[in-house]
Amino acid sequence: MFDVVIAGAGHNGLVAAAYLARAGKSVLLLERFGHVGGLAVSAQAFPGVEARVSRYSYLVSLLPSKVVKDLGLPLDLRRRRFSSYTPVGTGGLLVDGGDEDRTAASFANITGGGHEIVAWRRFYAMTAAAATAIAPTLIEPLLPRERLKELVGAPWTDLFERPIGQVVNELFANDVVRGVVLTDALIGTFADPDVDLLANRCFLYHVIGDGTGDWNVPVGGMGAVTGGLAAIATKAGAEIRVNAEVVAIDPATGEVTYRDETGEHTVTGGKVLANLPPFTLARLLGEEPSERPEGAQLKINMVLKRLPELKDRSVDPREAFSGTFHINESRDQLALAFRQASAGEIPTLPPAEVYCHSLTDPSILGADLRRSGAQTMTLFGLHMPARLFDRPGAKEEAVRRTLVSMDSVLAEPIEDVLLTGPEGVCLEAKTPVDLEHDAGLPGGHIFHQDLSWPYAEEGRWGVETVHERLLLCGAGARRGGGVSGIPGHNAAMAVLGR
Numbered sequence: 430m431f432d433v434v435i436a437g438a439g440h441n442g443l444v445a446a447a448y449l450a451r452a453g454k455s456v457l458l459l460e461r462f463g464h465v466g467g468l469a470v471s472a473q474a475f476p477g478v479e480a481r482v483s484r485y486s487y488l489v490s491l492l493p494s495k496v497v498k499d500l501g502l503p504l505d506l507r508r509r510r511f512s513s514y515t516p517v518g519t520g521g522l523l524v525d526g527g528d529e530d531r532t533a534a535s536f537a538n539i540t541g542g543g544h545e546i547v548a549w550r551r552f553y554a555m556t557a558a559a560a561t562a563i564a565p566t567l568i569e570p571l572l573p574r575e576r577l578k579e580l581v582g583a584p585w586t587d588l589f590e591r592p593i594g595q596v597v598n599e600l601f602a603n604d605v606v607r608g609v610v611l612t613d614a615l616i617g618t619f620a621d622p623d624v625d626l627l628a629n630r631c632f633l634y635h636v637i638g639d640g641t642g643d644w645n646v647p648v649g650g651m652g653a654v655t656g657g658l659a660a661i662a663t664k665a666g667a668e669i670r671v672n673a674e675v676v677a678i679d680p681a682t683g684e685v686t687y688r689d690e691t692g693e694h695t696v697t698g699g700k701v702l703a704n705l706p707p708f709t710l711a712r713l714l715g716e717e718p719s720e721r722p723e724g725a726q727l728k729i730n731m732v733l734k735r736l737p738e739l740k741d742r743s744v745d746p747r748e749a750f751s752g753t754f755h756i757n758e759s760r761d762q763l764a765l766a767f768r769q770a771s772a773g774e775i776p777t778l779p780p781a782e783v784y785c786h787s788l789t790d791p792s793i794l795g796a797d798l799r800r801s802g803a804q805t806m807t808l809f810g811l812h813m814p815a816r817l818f819d820r821p822g823a824k825e826e827a828v829r830r831t832l833v834s835m836d837s838v839l840a841e842p843i844e845d846v847l848l849t850g851p852e853g854v855c856l857e858a859k860t861p862v863d864l865e866h867d868a869g870l871p872g873g874h875i876f877h878q879d880l881s882w883p884y885a886e887e888g889r890w891g892v893e894t895v896h897e898r899l900l901l902c903g904a905g906a907r908r909g910g911g912v913s914g915i916p917g918h919n920a921a922m923a924v925l926g927r
């Protein structure tokens with residue numbers, strides 16, 4: 430009998446295990462794969478090529494400094510000076526966090542005046558104020574809606590009540606600028622931001638992380654984050670069993686049945702924490718699952734011989750690719766892709782964003798690759814819902830169109846700079862269907878299910894279920910989603926009765 434059995438050793442399961450073991454609880458983690466970390470892992474994706482890519486998630490924003498400090502996590506996060514670059518014709522929009530004048534000049538060039546930068550600064554001052562108010566509440570007992578509304582103050586209406594697409598259309602006149610803002614509402618989220626407040630929820634979690642909304646590069650990749658968490662949990666006495674797939678949970682008795690290579694076993698937990706998507710959990714409980722979630726992204730990992738040339742000669746590719754590099758993500762292009770995907774078609778010019786981890790953190794490359802000028806490249810494609818991939822050849826077509834989309838904004842084809850390793854070209858692509866298959870994500874939804882508002886009238890920590898003994902401790906909890914450790918922290922606090 431363990432005090433706590435945790436099903437799943439993603440980063441949230443590890444955070445919960447670390448808090449609980451350090452509080453003196455006996456903790457067992459059961460993980461179906463041969464490694465911990467879930468979606469927060471580094472992998473040598475291309476045999477014989479010494480590059481450890483963050484295979485799924487890649488940037489950290491939502492992980493509270495308090496959790497890092499409480500656990501003594503040795504985390505090295507590097508801020509990206511250039512937050513984004515968006516090619517526009519033979520020019521581009523550069524947001525340079527280290528040079529306000531350069532950013533203003535870039536806005537003026539692209540938008541033909543001084544108004545958009547003023548609106549931009551005003552808008553992000555508003556989201557920063559909301560971030561300062563909301564972030565600390567995420568690791569406290571839930572507030573009811575009205576209480577959070579009071580705390581947030583003036584930004585509430587635009588962030589929580591009016592569709593973010595309408596807000597952005599009103600505040601910004603330029604189609605490219607509108608799109609750059611709106612992408613944060615559409616990451617892994619298939620929604621029309623002009624009407625659907627689901628886009629607001631996605632947007633909110635993209636701008637409030639740890640009170641700043643900054644998206645930083647974890648040195649050593651995501652595997653370094655979860656490796657550190659696993660070491661802390663283990664040192665504190667938590668036991669981790671890998672290759673142990675949970676096949677049933679009895680919430681009344683706390684019995685958890687799992688399968689490994691020696692057969693089926695049952696362990697009992699005083700409390701059982703589920704680091705699993707709620708859809709998966711329902712199946713393990715023998716309950717009717719709610720609606721199947723649906724992810725909507727195409728992830729492509731690449732290793733390049735060198736960075737590609739840009740059409741825009743005024744920006745160094747090292748600057749452009751170290752932040753988020755937007756590809757065909759203007760508001761109109763996003764809207765067209767949404768309409769096409771809603772009609773069951775792969776978007777003709779898929780909107781996507783790329784970034785180069787190795788520019789900020791060369792440690793993920795072996796010495797030879799570093800010397801040769803090679804770089805990693807991570808692409809996150811929008812509006813690629815799982816429903817598009819139920820027919821043969823759809824993945825190949827989506828990848829082909831996405832590369833054509835990328836080529837349309839470069840001065841040379843990306844294919845010309847892809848590195849070839851001993852087993853072929855260094856490019857791997859993951860559709861939502863692949864994520865379901867490879868990472869056990871129902872519908873390939875990167876947040877386990879649609880994100881929820883960070884308030885509620887019921888449920889003290891947002892992790893409770895109808896079963897007293899069973900708590901959620903994964904992205905599907907209220908205030909979950911992203912590499913945040915928040916559900917793990919909150920589940921641990923609930924167990925400890927805090």
Ligand SMILES: Cc1cc2nc3c(=O)[nH]c(=O)nc-3n(C[C@H](O)[C@H](O)[C@H](O)COP(=O)(O)OP(=O)(O)OC[C@H]3O[C@@H](n4cnc5c(N)ncnc54)[C@H](O)[C@@H]3O)c2cc1C
Pocket residue numbers: 436437438439440441442459460461462465466467468469484485486487488489490491673674675676704705709728864868869875876877902903904905910911912913
């Ligand atoms: C392509 C992609 C890009 C992303 N980019 C970012 C990003 O840059 N930044 C960010 O913050 N977030 C990002 N996310 C989202 C983020 O990675 C996830 O929301 C987060 O990692 C979820 O963590 P978790 O611990 O709750 O769950 P998971 O990481 O999903 O872990 C759940 C664990 O449970 C295990 N498991 C499942 N079923 C069983 C079973 N039956 N028995 C035992 N174990 C089981 C799984 O193997 C897994 O290890 C991205 C996600 C994807 C897919």
